[in-house]
Amino acid sequence: MDDVAIVGAGLAGLTLAAALRQAGVPVRVWEQTRTFGTVGAGIQLAPNATRLLHRLGLRDRLRDTAVRPSAIEMRRWDDDAVIARTELGTACERQFGAPYLTVHRADLHEALLGLLPPGTVRPASRCVSVTENDHGATLHFEDGTTDTATLVAGADGIHSAVREGLATDRPRFSGQTIHRALVPAGRVPELLVDPKVVLWLGPDQHAVSYPVADGRLVSFGATVPAATWRTESWTAAGSPGDLAAAYDGWHPQVRRLIDGVDTVSRWALHDRDPVPHWSGRHVTLVGDAAHPMLPFVAQGANQAIEDAIILARCLTETDLSIPEALQRYEQLRRERVDRVHGLSRGNATTFHVDDGAGRRERDDTLAAERRLQEQAWLYGYDAAELPIR
Ligand SMILES: Cc1cc2nc3c(=O)[nH]c(=O)nc-3n(C[C@H](O)[C@H](O)[C@H](O)COP(=O)(O)OP(=O)(O)OC[C@H]3O[C@@H](n4cnc5c(N)ncnc54)[C@H](O)[C@@H]3O)c2cc1C
Missing domain, CATH: 3.50.50.60 (FAD/NAD(P)-binding domain)
Known part of the structure; x- marks a missing residue:
């Protein structure tokens, strides 16, 4: 080659x-x-990727810029009750030999760029x-x-x-858009005490948050159903007011995150067949x-x-x-x-899923599926060791 x-x-x-x-x-x-700016928001990196990035030479860079969350929790939209929890932190690292990390995309991008000699990227x-x-x-x-x-x-x-x-390319609009923002961590300090990935699930929409950038920022994403919005771009602007209106009545923790948003992007989610x-x-x-x-x-x-x-x-x-x-x-x-x-x-x-009869069944399934040991097929995969011949 x-x-x-x-x-x-x-x-x-x-x-x-x-x-x-x-x-x-x-x-x-x-x-x-x-030029490359601070494009994108947060990215969750599971052990199936972090072990590869470590081998490429990014262990120290990731340690300095990423956050190591203690768990992924799925919670209810209205009362914040935990539906399912995947233990991360030390348990994940012990089981899979590599950490689960949350990073700002720009930090990961810059770290990867640093592995290449100047002039490689045109x-x-x-x-x-x-x-x-x-x-x-x-x-x-x-x-x-x-x-x-x-x-x-x-x-x-x-x-x-x-x-x-x-x-x-045959994209089909999924009917959902996602708002993404980075919230200064000082506006939601309670989320930094025990850093986690949290998903709040509600009827027709959900929101996600996790700290990035060594805990200085909290990455926030929130889906909003939409009939007409079709722009599939990270740089399309959304409106914090529309986001707040779509999450009216949600748990105060979600509302505090939204109150902390200064600018937000909005991305139309399209589904494509393989x-x-x-x-x-x-x-x-x-x-x-x-x-x-x-x-x-x-x-x-x-x-x-x-x-x-x-x-x-x-x-x-x-x-x-x-x-x-x-x-x-x-x-x-x-x-x-x-x-x-x-x-x-x-x-x-x-x-x-809405708040009707199917929700309890959904919650029970999630609670069983999301345990750490159920993720072995995903997190345990090692692309650097897979037999390829
Ligand atoms: C809301 C949201 C949340 C996400 N969260 C996660 C997450 O937590 N964890 C995760 O693993 N993934 C997540 N993803 C997915 C993840 O962001 C993408 O899968 C990932 O960025 C794909 O990387 P890529 O290099 O293939 O594409 P990109 O990162 O999109 O890079 C493509 C590059 O190609 C350049 N380019 C495009 N067209 C051309 C052209 N014609 N000529 C030259 N250059 C071109 C672009 O400018 C860009 O630099 C998320 C995505 C979204 C939308």
Whole structure:
């Protein structure tokens, strides 16, 4: 492998670039944005991703910038009663050998960027299409320039231009939008005493909070059903007033979080069926480009990081040709990613059950399902040790 071009310097693209570089493969990453700011809000990183990030060299960086929550709790929207609890903290680390962490996306992004030599990422380069030939692929950019490589990896996210050459995008509006904000921790100090990931589940909507940025900020996300809002972008602005109105009557803890919001983004959640094929002969997809999913298992970035490690290993630890290595990568990833995708879709219903007869049944199921030992299939997976040959 001597010539890899990655499209998209998000979490998938940077992890892939770092893994390939550490295996001795030169890479370049084409990114549409001119500068990286503090894009995105919080990301939950489960042991299936943190063990990989530790191996890449980010153990200290994560310790300094992330928060290690003691548990995930699902609570009722009105009285704050705990429905289900997944023990994290030391119990999780003991069981899976790696921590569950919550980070600001910008902190993780900057840490990954720091693993690459200057010049690896080529900004202000929007790829519009990729064409393949027998020996490689050509990238076409918006400004009319091109680049060629023996392998192109599309890590260009949910609206992937690289995916367009492999499959048609068929998003369906889910009927839900999500508001996301970062609240200064000083406005909700009670949430920092014993840091946790908390989900409040109510009829037709739910809210999530957890501290990030070494406990300086609290990441807050709240779904709101909507008939007409359709913008699927992290940078679309929402209104704190609309958010407050949608959560009128919810528990005071949720209201305090909303009162602490200065600015909020609003993102329309679209559902997509699994993408039928991720790879051609010299082109493949990683992360959201390969498996866009609803964010209701908090695993999109975790799965992107796993993809990157497995793809890098298929390319560098086997003697397969590039087309064969891409097929192996897809084979190894497919079942697991489809399972997470299905769970995310299922949670769109589970999280929003109304207060009628089905709620008790839902609560009992969640209480049993969410125990730490039930998460072994998800958190115990080690992409760096998985047999790939
Ligand atoms: C509300 C919400 C909450 C979430 N919470 C979590 C969570 O807690 N845990 C978790 O694991 N996941 C979570 N996710 C999902 C997670 O954010 C994504 O799965 C993850 O960011 C995907 O990474 P990526 O690198 O594939 O895509 P992105 O991070 O979107 O990166 C794509 C990159 O490609 C660039 N790009 C796009 N198009 C082009 C182009 N044509 N040419 C060049 N560059 C291009 C973009 O500018 C960007 O830099 C959440 C998502 C949402 C919406």
